[in-house]
Amino acid sequence: MVQGFDAAMRLMRSRDPQRQEDGFAQLRAHAADYIAALIEQFENEQQDQGLRRWLLELIAEAESSAALPVLAAQLDNADESLRESAIAGLTRLATPEARSTLWRARANGTIA
Template sequence: MANGFEAAMRMMRSRDPQRAEDGFGLLRDRAAEYLPALIEEFENEQADRGLRSWLLELIGLAESAEALPVLAAQLNSQDEMLRDWAVAGLTRLDTREARTALWRARANGTIA
């Protein structure tokens, strides 16, 4: 399991766009299975904005309550792309807590 995740992450970091997309595709359908590792990668990745966005998208696709703190925190991100993926992930999660986080962010003016 870990080897598959690590291989997919290496692919996502590739300079070859198709290889990077293929790595994302490998993780997309298994995002829930790899959620803790995806969250760790997201929290540790600071340099590559595109990779952070992909990781947050995958975290949202996991549709897990475990993703709520990470997604909710990104509603306040300076990076609009991360905010957008946080909104998408919380919308997809569609729990009371997720809806409350979205409502608060809208009330505070951090998202539209």
């Protein structure tokens, strides 16, 4: 499974937009299986903001409770697309903890 993840990440880091899309699609189909690796990549990626956005989108789509801390931490990010992915992921997760996190963020004005 790791080989597939590593190959898809290489594609996502390619300069070729089609290869990037191909890597994203490969990971999207197995986001829940790769949640720990996706979180690690997201936390370690500091250079490529577009890649960070895609990684957070994949983390959100995994619908895994392991994603809750990462998604919650992005609710006050200055990057609107990261905030939106975090909101979507927490909404999709739909656990009591995710709903409480969204409620608190709305109550304190972090998100609308």
